[in-house]
Amino acid sequence: MAEMAFSPSDIPAVALQNDLFLRAARGEQVERPPVWLMRQAGRILPQYRQLRANFPDFKAFVKTPEAAAEATVQPVDELGVDAAIVFSDILVVPEAMGLDYEMVEAKGPKFPEVITGAASVEALQSGAEAAGRLDYVYEALRVSKRALNGRVPLIGFAGAPWTILAYMVEGGGSKTFSKARGLLYSDPLLAHQLLQKITDTTIEYLQGQVQAGADLIQLFDSWAGELPPQHYRAFAVPYLRQIAEALPAVLKTVFAKGAWFALEDLAELPVQVIGLDWNTPAAFARARVGQGKVLQGNLDPCCLYGSTGTIVAATEEMIRQFGPNHIVNLGHGVYPDTPLSGVRVFVETVQEYRYAATAQE
Amino acid sequence: MAEMAFSPSDIPAVALQNDLFLRAARGEQVERPPVWLMRQAGRILPQYRQLRANFPDFKAFVKTPEAAAEATVQPVDELGVDAAIVFSDILVVPEAMGLDYEMVEAKGPKFPEVITGAASVEALQSGAEAAGRLDYVYEALRVSKRALNGRVPLIGFAGAPWTILAYMVEGGGSKTFSKARGLLYSDPLLAHQLLQKITDTTIEYLQGQVQAGADLIQLFDSWAGELPPQHYRAFAVPYLRQIAEALPAVLKTVFAKGAWFALEDLAELPVQVIGLDWNTPAAFARARVGQGKVLQGNLDPCCLYGSTGTIVAATEEMIRQFGPNHIVNLGHGVYPDTPLSGVRVFVETVQEYRYAATAQE
Numbered sequence: 256m257a258e259m260a261f262s263p264s265d266i267p268a269v270a271l272q273n274d275l276f277l278r279a280a281r282g283e284q285v286e287r288p289p290v291w292l293m294r295q296a297g298r299i300l301p302q303y304r305q306l307r308a309n310f311p312d313f314k315a316f317v318k319t320p321e322a323a324a325e326a327t328v329q330p331v332d333e334l335g336v337d338a339a340i341v342f343s344d345i346l347v348v349p350e351a352m353g354l355d356y357e358m359v360e361a362k363g364p365k366f367p368e369v370i371t372g373a374a375s376v377e378a379l380q381s382g383a384e385a386a387g388r389l390d391y392v393y394e395a396l397r398v399s400k401r402a403l404n405g406r407v408p409l410i411g412f413a414g415a416p417w418t419i420l421a422y423m424v425e426g427g428g429s430k431t432f433s434k435a436r437g438l439l440y441s442d443p444l445l446a447h448q449l450l451q452k453i454t455d456t457t458i459e460y461l462q463g464q465v466q467a468g469a470d471l472i473q474l475f476d477s478w479a480g481e482l483p484p485q486h487y488r489a490f491a492v493p494y495l496r497q498i499a500e501a502l503p504a505v506l507k508t509v510f511a512k513g514a515w516f517a518l519e520d521l522a523e524l525p526v527q528v529i530g531l532d533w534n535t536p537a538a539f540a541r542a543r544v545g546q547g548k549v550l551q552g553n554l555d556p557c558c559l560y561g562s563t564g565t566i567v568a569a570t571e572e573m574i575r576q577f578g579p580n581h582i583v584n585l586g587h588g589v590y591p592d593t594p595l596s597g598v599r600v601f602v603e604t605v606q607e608y609r610y611a612a613t614a615q616e
Numbered sequence: 617m618a619e620m621a622f623s624p625s626d627i628p629a630v631a632l633q634n635d636l637f638l639r640a641a642r643g644e645q646v647e648r649p650p651v652w653l654m655r656q657a658g659r660i661l662p663q664y665r666q667l668r669a670n671f672p673d674f675k676a677f678v679k680t681p682e683a684a685a686e687a688t689v690q691p692v693d694e695l696g697v698d699a700a701i702v703f704s705d706i707l708v709v710p711e712a713m714g715l716d717y718e719m720v721e722a723k724g725p726k727f728p729e730v731i732t733g734a735a736s737v738e739a740l741q742s743g744a745e746a747a748g749r750l751d752y753v754y755e756a757l758r759v760s761k762r763a764l765n766g767r768v769p770l771i772g773f774a775g776a777p778w779t780i781l782a783y784m785v786e787g788g789g790s791k792t793f794s795k796a797r798g799l800l801y802s803d804p805l806l807a808h809q810l811l812q813k814i815t816d817t818t819i820e821y822l823q824g825q826v827q828a829g830a831d832l833i834q835l836f837d838s839w840a841g842e843l844p845p846q847h848y849r850a851f852a853v854p855y856l857r858q859i860a861e862a863l864p865a866v867l868k869t870v871f872a873k874g875a876w877f878a879l880e881d882l883a884e885l886p887v888q889v890i891g892l893d894w895n896t897p898a899a900f901a902r903a904r905v906g907q908g909k910v911l912q913g914n915l916d917p918c919c920l921y922g923s924t925g926t927i928v929a930a931t932e933e934m935i936r937q938f939g940p941n942h943i944v945n946l947g948h949g950v951y952p953d954t955p956l957s958g959v960r961v962f963v964e965t966v967q968e969y970r971y972a973a974t975a976q977e
Contacts, residue, residue: 557800590794
């Protein structure tokens, strides 16, 4: 691990032309906040839809590193965002552990088999063995890194263990995730066993991503907001901590959607950046997180359906409310039907913003 | 209105044998908290499923007052809850306004036509004209009231205007409600027009429910948590206020699921009870709401999948954390696959609880 701190990647170092995102993530003083969008790779870009049409399905696309890398770089070319995020899916982890999924067009993921008890948890593979099946992601990162050629940093990511458990137990998206949440009451020990297997795999997976060139790792806890606070503390935070502690040499972001009640717990994790959804006021988050972290977010993605004036005003107001130590993003992944013109206005508004001298310490 | 304050109902007054729920809602000192469950009528009771099997679909059932009344009373007979809630659906309001819906089994509501612009809002009926089509609900309340014969109070309800707008624009449930949320950015004036029409109808509808015997009115803002705070303040709270002010003579509860960020706004409404979801810690809510309201909630419905010991411990702990001025409920409607045994343990735990003398002021 000590060696990784100095040479975390097997990618030859190329000086970054735009390192604004990394400087901001480290808490350095910057001239304006960096900007990127969750789900910027794919969905909204016509170039993506054109590329994607060459593949029979989503998974075939994800498993083709050259295609995934092209989708990764497209928003840098087309939108001028300050970071790229590797095109992939959080569900590659359960698949690598032995629980296959299908991506149903316009509906979302569906798992033909789900976790139903001790035997199905026992049968899962984990750790290096499972993460070894994810070479296609590491290769997508390597190809992306070469294609970016130092233009902007590259973000790697994984689902947080609770969110991955939620899919593995529920078998797909759900209005309530009541099966997954119910397991925490009906068989907490089994839930912990499953969470540990997911965590072991995720650590190996993210170490592989760092080796392949990821400059920052984001953990997506998409279903954090489904848990009561005491369960988030017992079943989510300890595994986030294990992951964060296992990756000391790379910058890390946790985005726990809906987990406003856990901000004080998240603030204690050894990560640099806390992502926020669009419900969470900047002042509320800062008061709970303290001064030691950078905050990322959190414009309502629906704002991008508004007029240019609406988007500019809301984006500037958000930047003012956050103040320094802020990375601009939406409060959720950009929605597929968002007008590209609205996305451009959002990105350009941030690019043109300059912190007032007094806003900097 | 002055007359309503003294004679709100056209139902002959019958002395309540169990008025614990109303005493608690008024903020009076009580020996234990009352208990009922959102969605207690229907879903979980075998008696309901038997009754429901006689009807071709959900809507035919809802529109048959005798059947709806039987479903209303069943949980009082079977579970011993401290209040009944009329069996109905929040979507009867958009239907009465001219926007028909279908209830798709196991999937939820679907609107063949949705609100798409000014013409479709203009075409909606509202106020007394629309509410006049809801006689079947008033009749269900009257029949329920007679059948209850003073055993417990009867709760009436409606959807909050923002939540009704969300269904009318979105056309059904949604993972993101991005169309409805988007309207607030793309055409805020039209959104306000639609919200006003829904509000006018809801006021007439709830006055009809009070006339028909409802002892307390609950407003369900199921999709409150989808809005950023400034939009909840602009597009939800003012309409809740109009409704609450139009019903001065009856006790009122607002349950705004996910609206932790708006508790201070909700605290200023002229309602007696604030409902809480299972994410919101009692102390957090009390600090924001102040001492002037009763809090209702908020056990995680998934707790009822747990063992008897788990349910008893969690229920007692919840009651201790809330302290006085509390009505026990789940933090969400009871889920359809909840074991009836778990529901019984929950209700009985509350029935056997007694506040310590020191917990009362």
